[in-house]
Amino acid sequence: MADTGDLKKGFKLLIEGAPWQVVEAQFVKPGKGVAFFRTKLKDMQTGRVIDRTYRSGEKLEKADTEERTMQYLFAEGENYVFMDNETYDQMRISKEQLGDNVFYLLDNTNVDVMLFEGRPIGITPPTFVELEVVETEPGFKGDTTSNVQKPAITSTGLKVNVPLFVNQGDTLKIDTRTGDYVERVKK
């Protein structure tokens, strides 16, 4: 059994049978009054964030989640198929559950899949992925210093702002935490 002392960023708890993750937790206490923890919690299945205030000392239920490394195999309609690298079991995760992470899926690459009670509820892609540009305005050669950017679209459908020198067919390193361009990769 956990309690409010465990309410730290990243802690996973069960609310009405569903797993939530602490995004932010703050101790608040009127000087001569009852202490509380004000939290922001993220629904691990939908990504929805809510505010919730717990009385200090309240008991909490820890969510038992498990992270497993799986290989992304292919898309099948609205579902994406993954294979557990240890058991070779295949699992389907819906496009909705994956959210923006669908843009970082490359065939036969590994991702961390979050399981709750044996069911997949989301994935964590590698921090950096390399994606090919399929659409952007032609680049200006030599312009490697200015901060001006232009839009580009990758083979996975990710829309990203890139420097002017980037061309169609270039491979880009993308930070999956922010969805931002990091650098152009020489192939």
Add this chain to the structure above:
Amino acid sequence: MEATSLAALSGTAAACVVVVAARVVHQAGPELALLDASGGCRAELAEGAPPAPGTWVRLSGRWDGQVLTGARVVEAHVPAAPWPRAGGEWRWLRDDDDRRLTLLRLRARLKDAVRAFFADHDFLEVDTPAMVPSPGLDVHLDAFGVSGSVAPRWLITSPEYQLKRVLAGGLPRVYQMARCFRRGERGPLHEPEFTMVEWYRTFAGSAEVMADTERLVAQVAEAANGRPVLLGRSGAVDVTPPWERLSVTEAFARYAGRDAEALLAEGEEAFFRVLATELEPQLGRERPVFLTGWPASMASLARLDAEGRADRFEAYVDGVELCNGFGELVDPVEQRARLQRDRASREAQGLPAYPIDGRFLAALEEGLPPSGGNALGFDRLVMLAAGASHIADVLAVPSGRL
């Protein structure tokens, strides 16, 4: 020869021989850049192997108005670890453009401003013990016990009992800048160990002490920012007296559309939940506010007023509870009854039931005239003065770095 601070060099006549104590932060050939807590300067070594960056040095040299010329290393201390180290003390104090160092300097200055205020108003500074036979019986405050003491001792949660004994002893105006300790409190506005400015004046009530508070805070704000303004956490607050007085009942109605009495009838938790999450963030924006007229059940050590409400106030500045003051309860019979009730209540909730401080009650019996007092969080005042968002920002070594 006493070392001159680097900032003081600019006021030193050229061609003077000086000694400085500082850290070498940059070195190229015989040219050094030095930094101490006050500022920086350049130096040119006359001879010898130049000290590497990170080395502490005492240097003597001739100040030419710009550079310390012909400098000689009097003494050097080379760090054992690579410098500067991630997470190390140098980085902690200097990161973010010396932000923390600036706040520590401000903190020291504001402590002086507080002392000047009380000296101007004829308050005597007294230092009462941090280890006491009873830390108070407030249901919502938990104390740290002291191990190794012969008689049971706890660390104070506030210096209230002992200051009132001093007051009853015949000192009409006293204050203390006390280190206080509260178990289980840590957050953006809480540290388990913090500094409280606590003062008492006889033949006074909360009206006089609220007036003290306004003037003290305005004077401290002037010392910090040159005008009576605190930078606040979300925006600047003009702290020019007088501040608004708002009853708890009005505040609940105005900021949460709730009936404070009805909430209290549901239980203390419901009351404080609304106070902490709905009211507090809105209180004291742009101008500070005193919350007055607290429910009798929250009187603590305050007397009750004619309407049966606690003669207690709290000041809020930009959503931060800055202080808690009372028209003090001086009736020894009522005080004993309340302490016994609080103690029973702690016991019933399974909380440590600390002893009742007999000498505090004896002092009330010997005679404490009608008095007013206030306890103000000094760390929070520094935060608000500087616009810092976390109490740890205004501490040299916060508890999280121990």
